[in-house]
Amino acid sequence: MASYQVPRGTQDLFGPEIRKWQKIxxxxxxxxxxxxxxxxxxxxxxxxxxxxxxxxSSDVVNKEMYTFMDRGERSLTLKPEGTAGIIRxxxxxxxxxxxxxxxxxxxxxxxxxxxxxxxxxxxxxxQFGIEVIGDKNPLIDAxxxxxxxxxxxxxxxxDLKVLINTLGDASSREAYKHALxxxxxxxxxxxxxxxxxxxxxxxxxxxDCKVDHEDPxxxxxxxxxxxxxxxxxxxxxxxxxxxxxxxIDVEVNDKLVRGLDYYTHTVFEVVSVNADMGSQSTVFGxxxxxxxxxDFGGPALSGIGFGMGIERLLVALDAxxxxxxxxxxxxxxxxxxxxxxxxxxxxxxxxLRLNGFMTHFDYYGRxxxxxxxxxxxxxxxxxxxxxxxxxxxxxxxxxxxxTQTQVTVNExxxxxxxxxxxxxGHVHDxxxxxxxxxxxxx
RNA sequence: GCGGUCGUGGCGAAGCUGGUUAACGCAUCGGAUUGUGAUUCCGACAUUCGCGGGUUCGAGCCCCGUCGGUCGCCCCA
Numbered sequence: 221m222a223s224y225q226v227p228r229g230t231q232d233l234f235g236p237e238i239r240k241w242q243k244i245x246x247x248x249x250x251x252x253x254x255x256x257x258x259x260x261x262x263x264x265x266x267x268x269x270x271x272x273x274x275x276x277s278s279d280v281v282n283k284e285m286y287t288f289m290d291r292g293e294r295s296l297t298l299k300p301e302g303t304a305g306i307i308r309x310x311x312x313x314x315x316x317x318x319x320x321x322x323x324x325x326x327x328x329x330x331x332x333x334x335x336x337x338x339x340x341x342x343x344x345x346x347q348f349g350i351e352v353i354g355d356k357n358p359l360i361d362a363x364x365x366x367x368x369x370x371x372x373x374x375x376x377x378x379d380l381k382v383l384i385n386t387l388g389d390a391s392s393r394e395a396y397k398h399a400l401x402x403x404x405x406x407x408x409x410x411x412x413x414x415x416x417x418x419x420x421x422x423x424x425x426x427x428d429c430k431v432d433h434e435d436p437x438x439x440x441x442x443x444x445x446x447x448x449x450x451x452x453x454x455x456x457x458x459x460x461x462x463x464x465x466x467x468i469d470v471e472v473n474d475k476l477v478r479g480l481d482y483y484t485h486t487v488f489e490v491v492s493v494n495a496d497m498g499s500q501s502t503v504f505g506x507x508x509x510x511x512x513x514x515d516f517g518g519p520a521l522s523g524i525g526f527g528m529g530i531e532r533l534l535v536a537l538d539a540x541x542x543x544x545x546x547x548x549x550x551x552x553x554x555x556x557x558x559x560x561x562x563x564x565x566x567x568x569x570x571x572l573r574l575n576g577f578m579t580h581f582d583y584y585g586r587x588x589x590x591x592x593x594x595x596x597x598x599x600x601x602x603x604x605x606x607x608x609x610x611x612x613x614x615x616x617x618x619x620x621x622x623t624q625t626q627v628t629v630n631e632x633x634x635x636x637x638x639x640x641x642x643x644x645g646h647v648h649d650x651x652x653x654x655x656x657x658x659x660x661x662x
Numbered sequence: 663g664c665g666g667u668c669g670u671g672g673c674g675a676a677g678c679u680g681g682u683u684a685a686c687g688c689a690u691c692g693g694a695u696u697g698u699g700a701u702u703c704c705g706a707c708a709u710u711c712g713c714g715g716g717u718u719c720g721a722g723c724c725c726c727g728u729c730g731g732u733c734g735c736c737c738c739a
Contacts, residue, residue, distance in 0.1 A: 279737050347739060479738055502739060529739030557697060592699040607697055
């Protein structure tokens, strides 16, 4: 017999876990709203060339994409990251023809990458991200970082470090790459295999090597700083100044380079420094892109954004022992005895639900003991007991679970008594009366 | 893509150098107690040990393969 299981690197989310997600998503929507960001949803797959553009050297694009041919012989790719699709959309919908720049977007979207799964790394992961497109201003760079931080800090995270760097404009970076390749031309021969690969693919990453970082050639390597033109340098200084004025501590790390090729100027990564975080420590990261809009056929407008992995955020919260899970809670559990009472419980439950009370009841007519245990497990605040006596008299017993206070009331007073006990501003629509005629009396 | 490690009921876990009814704990359900959440007691709950094949008189325990988890590398959110 076949045993069905989720594909590698994917997961089912439900129960207490999904409640955490909902909490994060709610927070994201609240914060982006006050920061003035609008949601954007772009397709989960795009034409492959949206993600894989010329001369791309990144692993994400070259080794990890889910690319397939559809039945019409189109090459499509499941989105591995959020930015490219949004820029495509921005240009396709000619949003640049808007007087109020910049455009500020946020998204919550699954991303697909074919990688070996690990803690904090899934084949389907979910990103909260933002993009600010249409203007280039250090204030925006700072705002973007600040928005991301507000999310993780509101959740209570403390073990954070903001790493920041500048790659300068495209020409600065190219010049620097050239200089690096020249510098490492001979030394690379006795470096590790990874470095040899990096030398070809992304020379900037050689500097980040854990094996050869003591090597004299590494120490004497040219610095990106020396290849920045005056404008690039001034821009970065300006970003740092604003962050400092906002009391955001950053660590300038001149080895920080990002995984996607399109970044220019400011790049940043916010990492968890908690020891239990595992090796995937980046909670969110991003940077500025000067040329992406132009590459998609739009005007020369700059943008900046970040992606935050929800799965990874959850790992980071876990590492800091921050529990954001909400306890399940129920307003009312109706305990019923006998078929007639159970049928009535159904009617009563519907009535209470339409009046805004979260209500459960027992469908099966199990023992009192079992029903009370369920009420307890569901964290019911109030139990309503309906048995033969109550059915006869048109009454109900209401029991406040935490204090064990118990009162007997007429049907018509149930709502009143509940409001009195629960007192949580439920909506009480007058038009929604319990229909006594509709009761089941078989 | 490379290397290490692991895979027994809903959960946690025993299972000795292969020997035959797969412990135990938690949870769940029923009863003692036909109307009240605790405690206690009694009873129920894995034709089966991720999956497939092989060795053997006999495999949860051995071998091969495969799928999956996990950790590190690479890389990234």
